[in-house]
Amino acid sequence: MSICVHPFPECSASREDVAEPVPSDVLPMLSFKGVSHTPSVESDSWTFVDITQLPNKTDTSELNSKFLGLEDWDIISAKEVTGNLNGNFGKDRSMVAMPFVGAFVNQVEKTINKVQRIFISSEIEDEIAKAARPPLSDADFHKFLDQQGRLVRPGEFRLHVYHGGIEPSLRKVAWRHLLNIFPDGMTGEERFYYLKRKANEYADLKKKWLSDEREEVKYITNMVHKDVLRTDRMHKFYAGGDENHNVNKLYNLLCTYALSHPDVSYCQGMSDLASPILYVMKDEAHAYLCFCGVMTRLKGNFMLDGLCMTKKFDHLSMLLRCCDPEFYDYLGEQNASDLFFCYRWLLLELKREFAFHDALSVLEVMWSSLPPDYPEGELELCGPPAPLSPCMSPTDRMRFKFAKQRSVSQGGSSPGSPKSSDTTFEHFDQKTDTSKIHNGNKQKKRLHSKDSSSIESDISEESGYSSKSTSVDQTPQSVINNDLPIVANHFSEPEPTKERKTSDGKSSVKSPSVATTNGSVNKNPYSSLPPPQDFGGGNPFMLFMCLTLLIEHRDYVIGNQLDYNELAMHFDRMVRRHNAEKVLYRARTLFADYLRAEINMTQAECASPVNSPMKRSVTGHKGESC
Amino acid sequence: MAKQYDIIIRLLMVGDSGVGKTCMLCRFADDDISSTHVSTIGIDFKIKTLTIDGKKIRIQIWDTAGQERYETITKQYYRRAQGIVLVYDMKNEESFKNIQKWMKYISDFAPEDVELILVANKSDAYNSERKVSKEHGEMFAKEHRIPFYETSAYMDMNINEAFIMLARIVMKRHKKEIDKQMEHIRLFCREDSDAHIIEKQGKDNNGCCVLM
Numbered sequence: 138m139s140i141c142v143h144p145f146p147e148c149s150a151s152r153e154d155v156a157e158p159v160p161s162d163v164l165p166m167l168s169f170k171g172v173s174h175t176p177s178v179e180s181d182s183w184t185f186v187d188i189t190q191l192p193n194k195t196d197t198s199e200l201n202s203k204f205l206g207l208e209d210w211d212i213i214s215a216k217e218v219t220g221n222l223n224g225n226f227g228k229d230r231s232m233v234a235m236p237f238v239g240a241f242v243n244q245v246e247k248t249i250n251k252v253q254r255i256f257i258s259s260e261i262e263d264e265i266a267k268a269a270r271p272p273l274s275d276a277d278f279h280k281f282l283d284q285q286g287r288l289v290r291p292g293e294f295r296l297h298v299y300h301g302g303i304e305p306s307l308r309k310v311a312w313r314h315l316l317n318i319f320p321d322g323m324t325g326e327e328r329f330y331y332l333k334r335k336a337n338e339y340a341d342l343k344k345k346w347l348s349d350e351r352e353e354v355k356y357i358t359n360m361v362h363k364d365v366l367r368t369d370r371m372h373k374f375y376a377g378g379d380e381n382h383n384v385n386k387l388y389n390l391l392c393t394y395a396l397s398h399p400d401v402s403y404c405q406g407m408s409d410l411a412s413p414i415l416y417v418m419k420d421e422a423h424a425y426l427c428f429c430g431v432m433t434r435l436k437g438n439f440m441l442d443g444l445c446m447t448k449k450f451d452h453l454s455m456l457l458r459c460c461d462p463e464f465y466d467y468l469g470e471q472n473a474s475d476l477f478f479c480y481r482w483l484l485l486e487l488k489r490e491f492a493f494h495d496a497l498s499v500l501e502v503m504w505s506s507l508p509p510d511y512p513e514g515e516l517e518l519c520g521p522p523a524p525l526s527p528c529m530s531p532t533d534r535m536r537f538k539f540a541k542q543r544s545v546s547q548g549g550s551s552p553g554s555p556k557s558s559d560t561t562f563e564h565f566d567q568k569t570d571t572s573k574i575h576n577g578n579k580q581k582k583r584l585h586s587k588d589s590s591s592i593e594s595d596i597s598e599e600s601g602y603s604s605k606s607t608s609v610d611q612t613p614q615s616v617i618n619n620d621l622p623i624v625a626n627h628f629s630e631p632e633p634t635k636e637r638k639t640s641d642g643k644s645s646v647k648s649p650s651v652a653t654t655n656g657s658v659n660k661n662p663y664s665s666l667p668p669p670q671d672f673g674g675g676n677p678f679m680l681f682m683c684l685t686l687l688i689e690h691r692d693y694v695i696g697n698q699l700d701y702n703e704l705a706m707h708f709d710r711m712v713r714r715h716n717a718e719k720v721l722y723r724a725r726t727l728f729a730d731y732l733r734a735e736i737n738m739t740q741a742e743c744a745s746p747v748n749s750p751m752k753r754s755v756t757g758h759k760g761e762s763c
Numbered sequence: 764m765a766k767q768y769d770i771i772i773r774l775l776m777v778g779d780s781g782v783g784k785t786c787m788l789c790r791f792a793d794d795d796i797s798s799t800h801v802s803t804i805g806i807d808f809k810i811k812t813l814t815i816d817g818k819k820i821r822i823q824i825w826d827t828a829g830q831e832r833y834e835t836i837t838k839q840y841y842r843r844a845q846g847i848v849l850v851y852d853m854k855n856e857e858s859f860k861n862i863q864k865w866m867k868y869i870s871d872f873a874p875e876d877v878e879l880i881l882v883a884n885k886s887d888a889y890n891s892e893r894k895v896s897k898e899h900g901e902m903f904a905k906e907h908r909i910p911f912y913e914t915s916a917y918m919d920m921n922i923n924e925a926f927i928m929l930a931r932i933v934m935k936r937h938k939k940e941i942d943k944q945m946e947h948i949r950l951f952c953r954e955d956s957d958a959h960i961i962e963k964q965g966k967d968n969n970g971c972c973v974l975m
Contacts, residue, residue, distance in 0.1 A: 360830065363781035367800045404832040405780065405802045443835055480805040480836065489804070702823055705808050 265722045270301035278307060286325025288314055291509045298505035302498045308417045315504040316430030321511040336422035338518050343389060346396040354396060360403050361391045368408040372493045374416050386421040387411060390428060397519035401432070404439040409485050413497055429518055437674065438484050449483045449674050450476055452667065456680050457687060459662045460727070464691040471701045478705040482683050486676065490686065495717035502721055506678035663734035681728040685720050770941055771821045772933050773843055777865045778850030779858035780829030783884040786916035787850065788826045791926050796916055803828040805836050815930055818945065822930055841872035846933040848925070853883040853913065856894040862903065878932045879909045882925050887915040
């Protein structure tokens with residue numbers, strides 16, 4: 138099928154200062170003459186782009202042939218593929234889902250396979266230069282829109298950004314799409330009014346707390362105030378005295394978010410996430426919308442239960458073990474295999490590790506690696522009421538441990554022993570803790586029983602889900618009787634074919650080599666990793682960025698025999714100094730290898746759906762991917 | 764990396780968010796506070812080597828995020844600390860009140876023999892800005908029998924004094940182990956001039972001494 142694409146004039150007009158596409162009565166080019174998707178030959182400015190789409194309904198054999206011919210596809214969106222599979226295999230929504238990002242694979246040189254190669258290669262600069270793609274320009278962006286300004290080719294849009302980033306002047310428009318603030322299929326005009334309406338909604342939310350004199354409110358606004366005064370103040374946008382109005386905007390939007398989302402509230406680090414967004418958007422309300430978009434995905438990072446962060450640590454650790462077992466072992470010897478020194482990387486998705494302007498590129502590339510996640514209906518600007526009071530006492534808070542799996546598996550070791558003090562978290566009584574969390578959830582459920590996709594890690598919901606969707610080694614009993622923190626189920630769930638949890642409750646992530654000797658079919662190291670939907674809490678590319686940072690410094694760290702503290706300091710010194718281009722290049726290459734392995738695996742499973750229909754169950758559900 | 768130190772001691776900084784912990788630390792370790800205008804996420808870390816009473820001491824200082832949300836992580840580090848700097852902001856009464864809370868965490872999570880000092884930071888404040896009097900701070904410190912300092916990271920007042928005081932009392936507390944360790948290192952130096960072995964041995968000893 139052919140779609141005609143028209144350079145969309147309203148966008149260029151609106152790019153810099155006008156918020157978003159202006160309505161049709163302002164710009165005659167944006168008219169609604171009922172233009173169909175047929176090519177119009179009258180105008181030279183029409184461009185024809187062929188795109189191929191997966192048919193909505195297809196039988197299994199056709200689907201398989203499509204998968205096998207994967208390399209012919211420009212882009213495959215998660216939606217299309219899951220849709221197809223659901224159609225074929227019935228109601229099971231946890232069926233095989235090809236990552237949206239699968240398409241990236243074909244964009245990268247196929248000859249590069251070895252991790253080492255890209256790190257040893259002395260011609261890296263040349264390779265980067267060769268691989269460099271131009272950033273997304275205004276004209277490029279138009280190609281992804283239809284005449285009414287609908288983003289009709291979100292996959293290609295993201296792919297372009299993934300490889301080349303975005304021209305700074307287009308960021309304002311493009312980031313709104315990357316951050317999923319618009320519902321699917323909006324025309325330019327609809328977006329314009331939508332933004333306007335949402336900006337008003339924001340203004341109302343802001344008014345509410347501005348006139349609220351309660352102590353709790355003051356407590357939160359004080360916290361925010363302390364932090365905006367020390368967020369990116371070296372950048373001229375935020376520089377100068379405390380009366381800098383951008384600092385004030387940042388303060389307003391963070392306070393509004395915290396007070397409209399009592400379940401999340403405010404946490405240090407959020408200002409780092411909001412700061413680049415405000416810098417790009419300039420407009421406070423629009424920045425707020427985008428921040429909500431980011432937080433939909435990242436609020437789990439800031440939750441007290443720590444489940445989301447624990448999962449990310451575990452996944453990064455698995456990845457490192459997979460790709461660089463020697464370094465992994467070295468860190469183990471230094472009692473640093475908890476990777477605690479990467480805390481800030483994972484929490485802020487590396488925002489602080491790069492210089493401000495580099496961070497903008499890194500962030501947009503990272504966002505573009507994720508499949509679009511349009512809000513259903515509209516973007517929610519406020520969250521549910523808090524299930525627990527944000528001002529609960531510190532002792533209450535203490536009961537929410539940072540549920541590190543290992544702390545349980547090593548539960549027998551005495552807290553005072555050097556080993557456990559280096560590598561484990563506190564040893565709380567597991568049962569007390571779990572029951573506490575479940576109670577919390579019951580309460581939460583009562584409050585928002587309708588909100589099934591509600592963001593906060595609704596643990597009982599999750600474990601219930603995993604018992605349904607996983608089949609091989611996860612029985613509902615094992616979920617219920619499990620003494621482990623629930624996170625263990627959560628992350629062992631996506632790939633039941635690999636043994637992640639033995640019956641005695643100890644974690645046993647098998648290294649690729651072990652798996653092979655046991656006669657498993659693993660042929661590549663990546664096959665033991667979770668699928669992209671789950672990996673890294675739904676942001677696998679970020680893990681590959683972290684992996685790259687680690688591997689880039691591994692020779693130095695091992696060569697100098699840095700101990701735990703020294704290597705923490707070493708990486709601290711690298712703050713804002715990493716080379717974004719290089720790191721992105723390497724991370725893309727590694728990520729492509731991983732995705733290729735994923736695709737091969739999915740293909741194999743598609744080819745024999747009867748034998749292994751549930752092998753790669755997937756948590757395709759917003760609320761569950763942290 | 765050649766280890767140029769003899770003994771390690773481990774200090775930890777706790778206190779409310781924004782009281783100036785990171786600034787104090789940067790002033791002490793790097794004599795520079797220009798790069799510190801940023802909130803601490805989780806935990807940061809610095810090292811300073813000093814000679815105290817003729818002994819070369821490597822001071823490792825863990826700087827914690829003050830915000831409650833990070834307590835689950837920062838508490839991991841309490842039990843490894845030999846000395847803790849409790850910091851409040853004399854311009855912020857709340858941060859002084861919360862010293863109680865931090866004391867509670869210390870008694871819950873830190874080793875029993877941990878040494879403490881209390882620091883009122885931001886002594887560069889104008890009198891009108893001061894919310895916690897020196898007497899109040901002193902009284903609290905006296906009650907708990909811990910040294911008390913008023914410091915200014917900004918003006919570089921009393922920062923070194925405070926850290927060195929804490930290092931000294933930690934050394935006093937661990938005198939036995941430290942002397943043993945010193946002796947061990949000295950013997951080793953005489954026996955074998957291979958720096959690598961010395962370094963390794965020294966490190967092991969330190970690890971042992973510090974974590975006991």
